[in-house]
Amino acid sequence: MVITGRLVLLALLGVVPVIVYPGATSILLWALLLAVAVGLDLALAASPRRVGIRRTLPDSVRLGEQCTSVVVLRNDTSRTLRATVREAWQPSAGAVDPEQSVAVPSGEARRLTLLLRPTRRGILRVETVTVRSAGPLGMAARQVTVPAPGVLRVLPPFDSKRHLPSKLRRLRELDGRAAVQIRGAGTEFDSLRDYVRGDDVRSIDWRATARRRDTVVRTWRPERDRSVVVVLDTSRTSAARVLDEPRLDTGIEAALLLSVLAERGGDKVHFLAYDRRLRARVDSTAKGNLLASLVTAMAPLDAELIEADWSRLPAQVRAVSPHRSLVVLLTSLDAGAVEEGLLPALPGLTERHVVVVASVRDPRLGEMSADRSTAAATFRAAAAERSLLDRGAVAQQIRLLGAEVVDATPADLPPLLADTYIRLKATGRL
Amino acid sequence: MIRGQRISSPEHPAGSSRDAGPPDDRGSTPAGQATGHEIMGDGGSALTTARARLRRSLPLILGAIVLALILLINLLAGQEEDTRPLSPDNAAPAGARAVAEVLASEGVDVVRADSYDEAVAALEEGPATLFLNDAQQYLSAGQVGDLAALADRAVLAAPAGRQLTALDDDFAQVGAVPFDLSGDVPALSADCPDPDATAAGTLTATGTAYTGAVECFPVAVGDATGGLYTTSDDGSMAVLGAPSILSNEAVTEDGNAALALRALGSSPTLVWYEPTGADVVSTGEGIDPRTLLPPWVDPLLVWLLVCAVLAVLWRGRRVGPLASEPLPVVVRAAETAEGRARLYQDSRAVGHAAATLRAATLARLARRLRVDRSASAAEVIDAASRHSGRPRTELEQRLRYIPTTNHQLVLWAQDILDLEKEITPS
Numbered sequence: 001m002v003i004t005g006r007l008v009l010l011a012l013l014g015v016v017p018v019i020v021y022p023g024a025t026s027i028l029l030w031a032l033l034l035a036v037a038v039g040l041d042l043a044l045a046a047s048p049r050r051v052g053i054r055r056t057l058p059d060s061v062r063l064g065e066q067c068t069s070v071v072v073l074r075n076d077t078s079r080t081l082r083a084t085v086r087e088a089w090q091p092s093a094g095a096v097d098p099e100q101s102v103a104v105p106s107g108e109a110r111r112l113t114l115l116l117r118p119t120r121r122g123i124l125r126v127e128t129v130t131v132r133s134a135g136p137l138g139m140a141a142r143q144v145t146v147p148a149p150g151v152l153r154v155l156p157p158f159d160s161k162r163h164l165p166s167k168l169r170r171l172r173e174l175d176g177r178a179a180v181q182i183r184g185a186g187t188e189f190d191s192l193r194d195y196v197r198g199d200d201v202r203s204i205d206w207r208a209t210a211r212r213r214d215t216v217v218r219t220w221r222p223e224r225d226r227s228v229v230v231v232l233d234t235s236r237t238s239a240a241r242v243l244d245e246p247r248l249d250t251g252i253e254a255a256l257l258l259s260v261l262a263e264r265g266g267d268k269v270h271f272l273a274y275d276r277r278l279r280a281r282v283d284s285t286a287k288g289n290l291l292a293s294l295v296t297a298m299a300p301l302d303a304e305l306i307e308a309d310w311s312r313l314p315a316q317v318r319a320v321s322p323h324r325s326l327v328v329l330l331t332s333l334d335a336g337a338v339e340e341g342l343l344p345a346l347p348g349l350t351e352r353h354v355v356v357v358a359s360v361r362d363p364r365l366g367e368m369s370a371d372r373s374t375a376a377a378t379f380r381a382a383a384a385e386r387s388l389l390d391r392g393a394v395a396q397q398i399r400l401l402g403a404e405v406v407d408a409t410p411a412d413l414p415p416l417l418a419d420t421y422i423r424l425k426a427t428g429r430l
Numbered sequence: 431m432i433r434g435q436r437i438s439s440p441e442h443p444a445g446s447s448r449d450a451g452p453p454d455d456r457g458s459t460p461a462g463q464a465t466g467h468e469i470m471g472d473g474g475s476a477l478t479t480a481r482a483r484l485r486r487s488l489p490l491i492l493g494a495i496v497l498a499l500i501l502l503i504n505l506l507a508g509q510e511e512d513t514r515p516l517s518p519d520n521a522a523p524a525g526a527r528a529v530a531e532v533l534a535s536e537g538v539d540v541v542r543a544d545s546y547d548e549a550v551a552a553l554e555e556g557p558a559t560l561f562l563n564d565a566q567q568y569l570s571a572g573q574v575g576d577l578a579a580l581a582d583r584a585v586l587a588a589p590a591g592r593q594l595t596a597l598d599d600d601f602a603q604v605g606a607v608p609f610d611l612s613g614d615v616p617a618l619s620a621d622c623p624d625p626d627a628t629a630a631g632t633l634t635a636t637g638t639a640y641t642g643a644v645e646c647f648p649v650a651v652g653d654a655t656g657g658l659y660t661t662s663d664d665g666s667m668a669v670l671g672a673p674s675i676l677s678n679e680a681v682t683e684d685g686n687a688a689l690a691l692r693a694l695g696s697s698p699t700l701v702w703y704e705p706t707g708a709d710v711v712s713t714g715e716g717i718d719p720r721t722l723l724p725p726w727v728d729p730l731l732v733w734l735l736v737c738a739v740l741a742v743l744w745r746g747r748r749v750g751p752l753a754s755e756p757l758p759v760v761v762r763a764a765e766t767a768e769g770r771a772r773l774y775q776d777s778r779a780v781g782h783a784a785a786t787l788r789a790a791t792l793a794r795l796a797r798r799l800r801v802d803r804s805a806s807a808a809e810v811i812d813a814a815s816r817h818s819g820r821p822r823t824e825l826e827q828r829l830r831y832i833p834t835t836n837h838q839l840v841l842w843a844q845d846i847l848d849l850e851k852e853i854t855p856s
Contacts, residue, residue, distance in 0.1 A: 002747050003740060011737045018733045022726035027733055034740075049471035056465040076470065088753040099749055120758075129469075130750025142476075145750045148469045240763040247763070305759065334766075364764040368771075369790065372843040375836035376775060381843060382783035383771035384764075385790035392793065396803070 001042060002132055007139040010034060041135025046081040048131040048144040052109075055087075055129070060153035060296065063121050069095075069114040069150070071129065075104040084132040084141075085112055092120040093152065118154040121249065123300050126150040155295040156249065160257040160414035167257070167418045171265050174426050192216045224266035226430040227321040228421070229353075230255045233331035234301055235275040235308035240332070242362045243410050248303050250360045251330035254414040256294060258328060261418050263290050265425060270320040273301050276309040278316065307337070310345035317349065326354045326430050328417065333359040333407060335390040338398075346401045354429055355403035358417050361391070363409045516563050516587065516676055518542055518702050523679035529690050530702065536691070539699045546573060549703040553580040558699035563587040563673060568705040571596035581701070583666050585693050587673035588638050599667045604639040604656030607649050607671075617684065622646035624661050626668075626692040630685030633658060637672030647672075659689065668693055780839050781832065788829060791846050798854040818853045825849070 014030035052074035061067040069089075075081040081104040089095040094117035104110045118124060129148040134141040192208050195215035208216040232238075232255050238248040259269045263284050271294055273279035280297040284290045308331070317327055327349055331342065342357070349355050368384035371377045395405040404424075408416045424430055474482070484491075512519040518530035518540060530540045541558070543549035546569070553560060560581035562574065567590040569577075575596030578584040586593075591603035617634045620627035627646035639649050639656030644665075647658040658671040670676075670693065675686035694700055774783050792810050796803065799813045811829060815822040828849055833839040 003744050005744055008737060008741045008744050011733075011740050014733055014737075015730065018729050019726045022724075022729045024729070027729055027736075030733070031736070049475065052468045052470045054466060054468040056463050058463055072468075074468065084749060086749040088750050090753045090755045092755055127753065128750055132749055143747075143749070144472055144479075146469055146472050148466070150466065239759050240761045240765075242763045246758070302758070360763075362763040364762075365767060368764065368767060370847070372840060372847060375840055376771070378787075378836075378840045378843045379775040379783055380768065380771040382774060382786045383767045386770060386786045387767045389786070389790055389793065 001038075002141040002143050003038065004134065004139055004141060006137070007034065007038065010037065010139065037137055038140040041137045041140040042142060043135075044079065044137075045133045045135040045140070045142050046075060046077040046079040046083075046106075048081075048083065048133040048142050050076040051081060051083070051104075051131050051133070051146075052076055053129050053131075053146055053148050055126075055148060055150050057150050057152055060155050060299065061116070061118060062155045062295075063118060063157040066115060066117045067152070069116055069126070069152070071112045071114065072109050073102060073104055073112065073131075074109040075106055078106050080105050082134045082136075082138075084134070086130045086132075087114055087126055088128045088130065089114075089116065089126045090124055092118065093124045093126070094119050116152065118152070121154050121156050121252075121299060122302065124152045124154055126152075153296065153299045155299050156252045156256065158253065158256045158291075158295065160253045161260075163257055163415045163418060164260060167261050167415070167422065168264055170422050171261065171425070174422070191219050193219055225268060226425075227268040227270060227323060227325035228258070228262040228430075229270045229272065229317050229321050229325050229327045230259055231313065231317070231327065231329050231331075232271070232273045232298075232301070233275065233308055233329065234273050234279050234304055235331075235337075236303065236305050237308075237332040237334055237337050239303035239305065242360050242364075245410055246303060247332055247360045248301065250410040250413055251358075252298050252301070254358060254417045255328075255330055256291070256298075257414040257418050258421055259284070259294055260291055262326075262421060265421075267326075267430070268321070270325075271297070272316060272320065273298070274308070274313065274316060275304050276306055276312075279304075281320065283320065308341055310341045313345055314348040314352075317353065324353055326356065326421070326424060328356045328358060328421075330358050333357070333361075333391045333394050333398075333405075335387075335394050338394050343394075343397060343401070346398065346403055350402035354424060356406060356417070356420055356424075357395075357398050357403050358406040358408075358413060358420075360413055361407050361409055514704065515565070516673055517704060521678065523677065525678050526676045526681075528678045528681050529676050529687075529694065532687075532691060533695050533700060536695060537698070538695050541699060541701050543701055543703040544706070546577075546703075546705065546709040549577060549701055550580060552699070552701045553577065556699060557582045557697050558701050559694055559697040560584040560701050560703060561587065561694055562589070562703050562705075564589060564593070564705045565673075566705075566707075567593065568707060568710050569593060570711050573709070573711065577703070578667060582697055583668070585668045585670055587670050587676075589669060594640075594669070597667065599643060599662035601640055601642045601660060601662075601667075601669050604641055604654050605651040606638050607636045607651060607658070609636070618647040618649060618658065620646050620685075621648055622657070624659070624665065626661075626665075626689055627659050629692055630689035632684050633672065633675060633686065633689065634684050635672035635675050635680070635686070637670075637674065640669045640671050642669060659693075778836075780834060780836065784833050784839060784842065787843050787846065791829070791850050794850060795853060814853050820853075 011030075011034055017026040017030055054072045054074070056070040056072070058067045069087060071085065071087065073081070073083065073085065083104065084099060084101050086099045087095065089098060096115040096117060098114065100112050100114070102110050102112055127147065127149050128145045130143060130145045132141045132143040192205055193216065195204060195217050199217050203217045205216050205218045232248070232251050234248060238246060238251060240247055242250065255271060259271055262269045269284040269290060271280070271282040279301060282290070282293050282297045286293065317325075329342070332338070346355065365384045365387055369381045369388060372381050391407065395407055398405050404420060406413065406416050406420050512525070513522065514520060515524040516526045518526055519542070521527045534540050541552045543552050549560070552558060558581055560577055560583070562577060562584065565588070571593050574586070574589065574593045578586070578597055594601045594603065615634050615636050617632045619632050620630060622628070622644050624644050624646050633647050635658065637658055639651050639658060640660040641656045642660035643663045644661045645657030646660065648655050649658060656671070659668065660671070661668045674680055676690050681687050681690060792807055795814055796805055796810045799810070799817055801810050801813045811822060811825050815825050828845060831842055833842045
């Protein structure tokens with residue numbers, strides 16, 4: 001049972017009789033009037049327990065976009081339903097107008113549209129729908145909370161998508177290049193074409209030239225069908241926020257850009273989310289759109305507050321890709337965690353694969369190290385320099401073990417990682 | 431605001447199943463949309479809801495009942511223990527229950543008067559002794575005089591000087607017996623013709639001295655003298671300057687009991703009167719300000735209270751339960767660096783901070799000047815000197831400087847940062 005502002009107004013109107021006829025009688029009579037009004041309203045209100053609720057939700061929505069949750073209310077009673085309906089979405093679902101009023105005549109149905117603007121990636125839930133059915137006088141209402149669970153999958157925004165066209169163009173430019181322009185071995189022979197001025201004489205195919213009257217050069221194309229294994233660290237270090245974004249989310253952006261780029265580049269992409277066990281796995285060889293399955297798999301990922309177990313990573317990588325492949329580790333370069341966890345496990349990876357360790361660098365450290373205005377700021381600068389030196393040392397150790405290191409700020413990490421991939425591909429190191 | 435859109439064809443006729451509806455696959459769902467089953471009601475009824483609420487609020491209701499019972503018992507059994515000094519019902523050391531009990535067992539009817547009117551009524555009934563113990567001096571001289579006139583015999587316990595002015599007999603307050611710092615109270619002998627005092631013999635008490643017709647247990651207060659027990663000529667009026675002799679604690683000492691029983695027990699009735707604030711005679715007619723208000727104010731206040739309660743109920747009821755949000759852990763990545771900075775500062779690790787800053791500067795210079803990472807500091811300084819054209823000694827001096835105080839550290843840190851920018855302008 002719920003009373004409304006109208007009843008309170010009616011009660012305030014009772015001030016008049018109480019003043020005109022002071023005494024207990026007028027008070028009691030007015031209270032009786034209120035009680036009758038409430039009783040009448042409750043008796044005549046449509047039962048909220050006989051309202052059918054059906055919710056239609058989109059499967060998923062990209063973070064930053066909006067979607068609608070449509071609720072159809074069907075009035076199964078013989079009275080008109082005057083209802084206030086509230087969907088109890090969790091706050092980060094960003095329900096714009098969670099409370100809506102609707103009148104549903106007997107036996108009919110009405111559709112309520114609720115605008116959602118999610119503010120967090122992940123699985124957002126709604127557990128209940130509350131129907132408050134007011135009586136014809138609008139003084140009292142019956143309220144029932146119906147358990148009507150719903151789930152909305154909020155996908156990562158993939159903001160780094162804007163880098164994709166330029167990186168794809170660079171990837172295409174690799175096709176048909178003369179071998180000399182991209183130093184290194186291992187590129188695949190593509191075709192022969194006529195020599196044009198500017199081509200390196202070393203790429204002239206003399207045998208073909210001998211068969212024909214014109215000079216012919218060989219062209220190369222980057223290798224295809226190599227496998228790229230993207231490993232996203234979901235351990236405790238990925239919970240840290242850099243520029244108010246968890247490392248995990250930056251890692252997701254970078255992984256998305258790299259995966260899409262590699263797939264377009266003709267490589268097989270495997271995505272693993274890993275800390276002590278496998279949290280998610282997506283393969284480009286599976287059926288369906290890679291990007292769609294990637295974002296769907298990434299949506300519910302959250303940083304686990306446990307230490308990553310890198311010693312089992314080589315086995316995991318071998319399980320998805322038995323051959324030589326590019327292994328990209330999206331993790332952090334925090335001195336302690338890496339020295340104890342990642343460094344001992346790296347040789348097991350680098351002896352079989354090309355390994356790139358990508359990490360988010362906190363731009364705040366740079367700001368701290370440049371501010372030397374006060375004693376406190378100078379000590380902060382020293383501490384920041386210490387962290388940067390430690391990072392540098394760790395990165396150097398990783399390089400010595402034969403892996404590449406990409407250490408960049410959140411905005412730069414996805415394009416830099418993509419560049420690294422293109423460079424490795426161009427030089428035929430895949 | 432009515433926001434619903436009308437749906438052309440209701441799929442279910444009114445009055446179908448009350449329970450959760452069956453899954454409906456007839457409607458075509460758009461791609462990428464999930465339409466759930468129709469859910470109807472929470473599986474309960476108004477009765478079950480009421481019952482569940484009752485069950486939930488049962489502890490509260492029980493608590494309220496227990497609280498009400500405790501209050502009720504306290505209000506009903508409101509006779510709290512009498513703790514007033516020299517009260518006939520007080521059995522504590524300061525009370526005077528012993529005297530009252532002994533008198534009662536000797537056949538004296540001890541009547542306890544709680545108000546002036548009761549005292550007057552009790553005194554009018556017949557021959558009675560009045561014991562007036564007005565320690566707070568509530569009564570006026572006129573009231574004391576009237577009471578004393580009504581009583582056959584009146585014993586006033588340490589009255590104030592002003593309360594004695596309306597008496598027939600001539601009593602006056604001399605003053606409090608000076609307090610002996612040594613703590614010894616000298617024994618006083620009766621030293622007067624009054625039979626009660628003579629029977630008591632000696633008193634070891636202190637109090638207030640009074641002058642009157644017969645002064646017993648005389649003491650000197652300053653230059654004047656007075657008696658601790660003073661009576662009128664005919665003995666019908668007595669002023670007891672040392673009422674503490676009646677207390678349960680002291681009544682057995684010396685002649686205290688004799689004096690007390692003889693002074694109070696001479697009549698068949700003893701009216702034991704301890705005035706309260708209610709007995710104070712008010713001067714002039716006060717006007718209750720509430721009588722000036724119109725008659726509807728009280729009912730209006732009651733009604734507004736009811737309205738306020740209704741408004742609270744109206745605003746206090748939520749539309750359904752709160753939705754919970756699983757909050758993420760918020761750890762700023764630079765937090766460890768900040769913590770380390772505070773550790774440096776708290777432990778005044780100036781040297782350590784300086785070494786770190788120097789190492790960072792040298793590492794950056796080495797990178798910018800393309801010096802090998804494994805190069806020593808001297809090699810980096812050499813390279814910097816060659817690159818910038820500055821004398822090597824100057825660079826060495828500026829970079830190798832070791833600050834010892836916070837002030838020096840700040841200045842030096844800024845200096846090497848400037849130096850770095852000068853050598854390798856980016």
